[in-house]
Amino acid sequence: MTLQFSLTNTAATDVDSPCIVVGVYEQAVLGSAAEAVDRATGGLIRQQLESGDISGKAGSTSVLFAPPGIAARRVLVVGLGAQKSFDGARFQKINIEAARALGRLPLSAAVSYLTDVDVPGRDAAWRVRVAALASDFAAYRYTATFKPRDKPKPAELATLAFAAGDEAQAALEQATAIAEGVRFARELANLPPNICNPAYIAAQAQAFADLHDKVSCQVLDETQMAELGFGSLLAVARGSANKPRLIALEYKGGEPGDKPYAFVGKGVTFDSGGISLKPGPGMEDMKFDMGGAAGVMGAFVAAVKMGLKRNLVCVVPSVENMPGGDSYRPSDVLTSLSGLTIEVLNTDAEGRLILCDALTWTAKTYQPHTIVDAATLTGACVVALGKHASGLMSKHDDLAAELLAAGEETLDRAWRLPLWDDYQAQLESGFADVANIGGKTAGAITAGCFLSRFTDGQRWAHLDIAGTAWEDGRKGMATGRPVALLAQWLLSQSEK
Template sequence: MTLQFSLASAHPETVETPCVVVGVYENGLLTSAAARIDSAADGAIKRQVESGDINGKAGSTTVLFAPAGVTAQRVLVVGLGSQKTFDAARFQKVNIEAARALGGLPLESAVSWLADIDVPGRDASWRVRTAALASDYAAYRYTATVKPRNPGKQPQFASLAFAAGAEAQTGLDQAVAIAEGVRFARELANLPPNICNPVYIAEQAKAFADAHDKVGCLVLDEVEMEKLGFGSLLAVGRGSANKPRLIALEYRGGAEDEKPYAFVGKGVTFDAGGISLKPGPGMDEMKFDMGGAAGVLGGFVSAVKMGLPLNLVCVVPSVENMPDGDSYRPGDVLTSLSGQTIEVLNTDAEGRLILCDALTWTAQTFQPRAIIDAATLTGACVIALGKHASGLMSKHDDLAAELLAAGEAALDRAWRLPLWDDYQVQLDSTFADFANIGGKSAGAITAGCFLSRFTDGQRWAHLDIAGTAWDEGRKGMATGRPVALLAQWLIDRTEK
């Protein structure tokens, strides 16, 4: 469900709506909006607090139906936790839980006063943007290959207004655009690999470009890439019946002579591991191995929808990594587009092999101001950082600082890992310029070291999103990260 967002200027006790949303802290302290509702309803909320039916635990929800003295049909009371420790992350959480509760009620719209809650260090525009994005995230449903459940049985929650002044309009506009990018990324990554293959991603990119005046799209097939010398990328795709594509979207929102920023995203639409076959359990999740591609495409969509005054390119190398009689093998030596040779020690370390050619091509073709790549690159990063933070690597301290700050602002956080030359020796090879893996230790970092060899002279950073791009398990879905981080980084560039 795509939510429609707006701003509202009304009093919570008199607004005409199927539901108003207010907050209560753990100690029974009511927010100003909850206090107004409570006063109009002759203490209805405080009585529930005193009885223990409303405990204020962060994310808990309670519905009061048709309370006397209140115009709204329902009041959704959301627990905010401790007021002393209330912060940005908690604010995001309570808005997610509020939207989930609203989605379970038989109503089409609601008005929320949660964006009126004080969050230390955050203004009204940030609060509305974050609340809207959290709500849209919670409202997302995957339906592409699923029959509707109980269609037409009850109204579907479709629109949410936030009580805020005109100063929050910028945040709301940004939220609408970023939410579209996040949904684009989530939908693409959630699709099964028999639908979402390299050609499908290329078609989606082309359709987006055709629908937007300032956007162009270039797609290279395997024949064109062979002529150009994409030896590393093409080797990875040799074992699949679904042929590789290199997809490049270009947005011209800035001056004609202004160099673009560049995103590059790993687009392995299914990763069986190739000859170095992965274990069977959990292999279905390898449809998410194009999460980097989905993320940078979503970031691109967000930038276009916001109409940011800059130039941006988004490059996606897309392949399937499958075992076959023509698959590349451990022991093979590949010649990359850069001319550097690579000894393959493990065919399941394929993401870096397609990214290296894409990074070289992006730098040569566009001479960008900065290159950010995103990839579900290493299990080692999941072990190091879990599902909470993306791994960030860069030799450029200023660029790393920009991305870390963007992640904090967008609540799409990253953590910087070292990219010291000390680690480069782990890639030494007797038979090529270097190998594609560096051994068991520091796997996420040596993957970054590998990519750094293809970015000489470039202002470049790498995001390993293997832990953050999707939620594990049979019901796990794509998260849409790092769309919000990338969008915020671009917003910051326009404000600088």
């Protein structure tokens, strides 16, 4: 169920709601809304603090039922942690935990006063946007491949209001659009590979285009790509019964003559590694190897829903990488769409092989203002940055700064890695223009260096989201990153 958001100016003591949400710091320091509720209820919150039933620990939650003196039927008290170290990341966390706690209660509506909490350096609009995105993230449920349940479900949270004035209305509308893009990306990435194959992604793109007047969709099949010379992409797809697709969404939100911004996303719907077969344990996570495709498509959805005054294209090369009698092999030499030849040293370094042709085609077809690609590209990036930051590479300092700033604004953060020519030597080949891997060291960077050879003359950046696109564990879900980062970057560009 998608959450519906709104704003309210009604005081916490007066709002008629099944539940209100207020915050309490450690050391029994109450937020402004919690203080007002405490006074109206004769010190109920402070009594709970003194008894130890409420701790104030960051993310902890407690429910007070039918408190006297206020109109709400419940009060959800959320711990804010230490006041002196409270920051934006903590604010995001407490809103996620609050939404999870609300989801466990049998109610359909609530009002959150966490947006009244002071976050150093952040205004009300920022607080509302982050709170809405965090709440929607927590409210997401994957149900697509479960057996439908016959018994009636209890009430589920459907509407959530935030305490803020009209100055935050635009931010709330932006958050609603971005949340829709995040959900689109998460749902697509969470689907199993027997459903979400290249043809399915193409169908989802076409279905979205059919619903929006300013959006069009073009899909190239393997025959059309072969005629154009997609030698690198098609080699990766050869071992699979599921045929590849190149998907191009176009949004005409700007002036007719304006160059479009372009997203390119890696869409490997399942990555077995090919002939360079991956180890069995953990291979099930390789359904998420189309996280880059899901991310750029989600950002495209967000941009359309926000009605941004910019032209935008979203290109997704989509394949399945499987071992088979016709699979490409280590030592094969491929001829890419650009004409550069590539020596294959490892068939599990396939993402860059489909991206290089897609980047070449995007540049030639659209002459874009800027290209940003997103890909679950390298395990090396996970080793370097873990699950917290996406790896960012670009030779354009201004573009890198814009993307980093967008990540900080949305807390969908990235960290810049070097893209120096010093690393290019690792990609030298004795049999082709370039090798597809650069050896054991600097794997994320050499992958970026490989892509840079196909973006010469373009204003381009690369996001390696291998560590951030999904959560760990057997029940780990897709995160929808970097939808928020890319959507915020486009929003910033449209405001120039």
